[in-house]
Amino acid sequence: MAFFEHHGVEENELFHTATLSNFSFPLHFHHAYELIIVNEGELVVTIDQKEYLLQKNDAAFVFNNQMHEFKTMNHSTISIVIFSPEMVGDFFMNYKGYVPQNNIIHLKAILTKLDSIYRQKSFLYNVCGILVDNTEFIPVEYSPKTKVLHKILLYVDKNYSEECTLKVIAKHLKYDYPYLSKLFVQMTNLPFTEYLNHYRITQACYLLKNSEQSITEISSKCGYNNLRSFNRNFKRITKNSPKKYREYHRKQPSML
Numbered sequence: 610m611a612f613f614e615h616h617g618v619e620e621n622e623l624f625h626t627a628t629l630s631n632f633s634f635p636l637h638f639h640h641a642y643e644l645i646i647v648n649e650g651e652l653v654v655t656i657d658q659k660e661y662l663l664q665k666n667d668a669a670f671v672f673n674n675q676m677h678e679f680k681t682m683n684h685s686t687i688s689i690v691i692f693s694p695e696m697v698g699d700f701f702m703n704y705k706g707y708v709p710q711n712n713i714i715h716l717k718a719i720l721t722k723l724d725s726i727y728r729q730k731s732f733l734y735n736v737c738g739i740l741v742d743n744t745e746f747i748p749v750e751y752s753p754k755t756k757v758l759h760k761i762l763l764y765v766d767k768n769y770s771e772e773c774t775l776k777v778i779a780k781h782l783k784y785d786y787p788y789l790s791k792l793f794v795q796m797t798n799l800p801f802t803e804y805l806n807h808y809r810i811t812q813a814c815y816l817l818k819n820s821e822q823s824i825t826e827i828s829s830k831c832g833y834n835n836l837r838s839f840n841r842n843f844k845r846i847t848k849n850s851p852k853k854y855r856e857y858h859r860k861q862p863s864m865l
Contacts, residue, residue, distance in 0.1 A: 623693040624729045626720050630686050632814075635807045636678040636797055637762060641691050643671040644736065646718050650685035654678070656712050658796070668716040670740050672708050676755075676762065688720055696730060700737040707746040714739050757782070758796050761789065769809055770832045775801040809833065810846045817855040824851045 623641060628648075636655075645654055646668040654661045654669045656677045663669060671677050673694060679687075694701035716736065723729045751759070764778050775793070779786040793801045809831040816827045825836055828851075833839035843851050 622695050622726065623691065624696055624723075624726075624733075625689075625691045626723070627689045628686065629689060631681050631684060632687065633680040634678060634811055635804060636676055637766065637808075638674050638676045638759065639691075640673050641693050642673055642697070643669075643677070644688075644690040644692075644716075644718075645669040645671065645679055646688040646690070646716060648686045648688060651682040652685045652687060653680045653682060654712075657708070659712075661713050663713065666715055666717045668714050668718070668736075669712050670709065670714060670736065671712060672704075674749075674759070675708060675712075676758070688718065690720070690733075692729075692733060697733050697737055700734065704746055706749055708749055709740060709744045710747055711744040714743055754792055754796060757784065757789070757792060761793060761801075765805060765808055769805065769812065770830055773805060773832060805832075806842045807846060810843055813839070813843060813851065814847065814854065817851060818858045824855075827851070 645652070645663070647663045647665055649665060652663045654663055654677065656669065656671055657675050661669060669677075669679075714736070716739065718732075718736075720732075723732055760782055761775075761778055764781065765773060775789055776786050779789045782789075790801060793799075793804070797804060799807075813827050813831045816822060816830065817824075820827070822830070824839075828836050828839035831839070833842075840851060843849075843854070847854055849857070
């Protein structure tokens with residue numbers, strides 16, 4: 610999804626917001642900070658293999674390069690804020706190389722009035738202050754296995770629309786395929802193929818809601834050469850066909 614990919618790389622001062630309804634996003638990471646704010650319902654957020662259950666007015670403050678995913682339970686409306694470290698330069702320099710022991714804070718946020726960089730920075734520094742008041746910070750200590758997983762996820766992020774098997778990735782990263790397969794399941798609790806399907810279908814959901822491309826075009830753009838395979842995986846993961854998913858969300862207010 611364009612909203613999440615590669616943030617914190619292209620622009621020095623980046624600040625994006627979006628509201629999402631009943632949404633989930635598979636394991637990923639990026640170079641920007643991310644706030645995940647629950648407005649209604651419940652959301653399970655996993656950050657560096659620690660799982661949190663968020664309810665109304667809870668927020669997850671995800672540091673740059675922390676691996677994270679989120680899943681809607683029965684229903685959720687959430688706000689996402691993606692912002693570059695440069696937006697909170699003093700905070701970033703003070704806590705560079707550290708991560709929160711607890712990424713969750715309580716936050717009743719109003720994002721509709723953040724129409725200038727001054728209001729954006731004021732909002733973000735207030736959030737940083739709440740985080741500092743409510744947790745300790747520990748040095749980042751990524752294990753060798755975590756660093757390898759980072760490389761796999763980054764490859765998927767850049768190549769999910771093309772041939773993207775774990776064997777291809779193993780060859781690209783110069784690792785044994787059996788080792789990567791075992792490591793991936795150990796650290797994500799998912800076989801690589803299942804993760805890739807979830808990632809591709811998430812991208813397809815975004816395109817179905819936010820583009821006029823045909824279902825066949827979206828299928829191809831998300832890495833499926835076979836439309837039947839795309840339809841089967843889409844329905845298995847979302848419980849809807851691509852056509853019904855698009856029709857339903859076209860009736861809803863724009864979320865992103």
